[in-house]
Amino acid sequence: MVVFLLVLVVVLALLGGVHWYVWRRLVRDVTVPRSLARRVGTAVVVVLPLLSIAALVSSRAGAPFVLQQVVAWPGFLWLAVLLYLVMALVVGEAVRPLLRAWTGRRAAAAVPVVESAEPVPAEEPAPVAEPQGESELSRRLFVSRVVAGSAAAVAVGTVGYGTYGVLRGPRVKRVTVPLAKIPRAAHGYRIAVVSDIHLGPILGRAHTQRIVDAINATQPDLIAVVGDLVDGTVENLGPAAEPLARLRARHGSFFVTGNHEYFSGADAWVDHVRELGLHPLRNARVEVPAGFDLAGVDDVAGEGIGEGPDFARALGDRDRSRAAVLLAHQPIVVHDAVRHGVDLQLSGHTHGGQLWPGNHLAELANPTVAGLERYGDTQLYVSRGAGAWGPPVRVGAPSDITIVELASKQA
Numbered sequence: 482m483v484v485f486l487l488v489l490v491v492v493l494a495l496l497g498g499v500h501w502y503v504w505r506r507l508v509r510d511v512t513v514p515r516s517l518a519r520r521v522g523t524a525v526v527v528v529l530p531l532l533s534i535a536a537l538v539s540s541r542a543g544a545p546f547v548l549q550q551v552v553a554w555p556g557f558l559w560l561a562v563l564l565y566l567v568m569a570l571v572v573g574e575a576v577r578p579l580l581r582a583w584t585g586r587r588a589a590a591a592v593p594v595v596e597s598a599e600p601v602p603a604e605e606p607a608p609v610a611e612p613q614g615e616s617e618l619s620r621r622l623f624v625s626r627v628v629a630g631s632a633a634a635v636a637v638g639t640v641g642y643g644t645y646g647v648l649r650g651p652r653v654k655r656v657t658v659p660l661a662k663i664p665r666a667a668h669g670y671r672i673a674v675v676s677d678i679h680l681g682p683i684l685g686r687a688h689t690q691r692i693v694d695a696i697n698a699t700q701p702d703l704i705a706v707v708g709d710l711v712d713g714t715v716e717n718l719g720p721a722a723e724p725l726a727r728l729r730a731r732h733g734s735f736f737v738t739g740n741h742e743y744f745s746g747a748d749a750w751v752d753h754v755r756e757l758g759l760h761p762l763r764n765a766r767v768e769v770p771a772g773f774d775l776a777g778v779d780d781v782a783g784e785g786i787g788e789g790p791d792f793a794r795a796l797g798d799r800d801r802s803r804a805a806v807l808l809a810h811q812p813i814v815v816h817d818a819v820r821h822g823v824d825l826q827l828s829g830h831t832h833g834g835q836l837w838p839g840n841h842l843a844e845l846a847n848p849t850v851a852g853l854e855r856y857g858d859t860q861l862y863v864s865r866g867a868g869a870w871g872p873p874v875r876v877g878a879p880s881d882i883t884i885v886e887l888a889s890k891q892a
Contacts, residue, residue: 499567500530506570507633510625532556533563536682537871541744546682546717553682561640561872564836569632580624643836643874647684650691651675651867651880653699656853658860659888660773660824662804667771668889673701673730675882676810676829677866679741681712683873685721692867692882693724699884703732703769706759707829707864708739708780708810715749726757732769734759739810739830740782741870747783762808764791766799773804773887776823780810790814796821812847812863819857826861827885833865837877851878 508522536556539549663670673696680689696704706725711718728734736759738747751761760767762777769775776799778790792814796805804824809815812828833851834840843850849863865881 496530499563500526503563503566503570506573506625507566507629511622511629529555529559533559540682540713546713549682549713549717557683557872558640558644558874561643561836561874561876562636565639565876566632566636569635570628573628573632577624577628580627581620584620584623639876640872640874643876644872646875646879647869647873648688650688650695651882653695653884654881655884655886656862657886657888658825658853658862659890660804660860661890662773662802662824663887663889663891664772665889665891667773667887668891670771670887671699671701671703672806672827672885672887673699673704673882674707674827674829674862674864674885675705675867676707676864677709677739677832677868677870678706679709679712679866679868679870680718680721684868685718686724688868689721689724693727695882697727697729699882701730701884702771703775704728704730704734705808705827706734706736706754707808707827708737709741709829709866709868709870710736710739710754711745711750712741712870713745715746715753718745719753722753722757725754725759728758732771735767735775735777735808736761737777737808737810738763738780738783740780743780743782743786747779747788762795764794766795766805768803769806773806773824774799775806775808777808778814781814790817792817792821796823812849812861815848815856815859815861818861819859823859825885825887826859827864828861829864829866831863831865832870832875833878835869835875835878836872840878 504523504526508519508526512519512522532552533556535552536549539552675692675696678684678689678692711722725734736751736754738751742750751763755761762775764778766774766776776795778792778795779788781789783789790809796807799805801822805822807818807823807826809818809826809828811830812826815826818826831843831847831850834843840850847863848854848856849861851863851865853860853862855861862883862885864883865878867880867882869875869880
């Protein structure tokens, strides 16, 4: 508890410092004291972080779903804007002295130099020069407004484009994975991999329908939904998930839990997706008619309630002469997959970092952030996911649905 409180104090202090910096550069430095603009700007910088906190805690606190939806859009979007706003303002600190020097030189060049051999008559008034303090103040205000305006434009433009990418829906990408144990008859077998849909207060039924339409258009042989389907309860999000019942693949659709299912009632969601026609693989395995094994394990987040991945149960007694494809939400279990002779692991969880430079942080916690890599005799493919957690924004990590095409070396 003491550690938690210390971390909470540090986080709140950091957020307070960041918002003070934003207020200083975006409000105080560009407005006149006691003006309406300063009052409005100050109110906005106070209210937006409160909405962000409300968006983060409302679901866990059991707030009405309507309230969650009301605070989610402004609260989560502000977190994304804040990230790029601070980054742009920090870059602006380097530009600020250059602009001041440039405006100073222009001001000096604008002062006329009058050379005359004749004395100025005493009765003619001398020209009144602009006070030095007022000139410096106006230049500082100009520079502050240029830097603040540019930073705000960059942040809003980046977040706007990233939001459009999420709401437009994921793009389909294709990856070919050669497997030595796949029979010739399975050459070209297509698995549609979709992860991290994250249905919630922002992404709802229309988002699900876009994903279902994109998957069905590829006519896959099998569909794998690899965790983090939802951020909320079946009661609130059951209607949003309903289009999943229209997924079509000749060998069916399969589902494994992600860590967010354990925040939302994993057992209830497993029962619900089963009603929608998906086949949950909870530390279980099936034999695919094409000639390989498909296994799935629960997410490691389930260990806290006595569940979690059980590789021995899912893979322990299988015929290792057959290829094995494993569905596991988090890439970190790949080393267990290697020990159990898995040929291909399909995962998600990382979102590819979602918001650059978040990919560098994701690299610290995951063996692979996105794409296909090999670990011993096991290949690991990590999808960037089809949705977004928190801010409905992606920057440098576009959402995807991946068609994994298995290639037989016997073909």
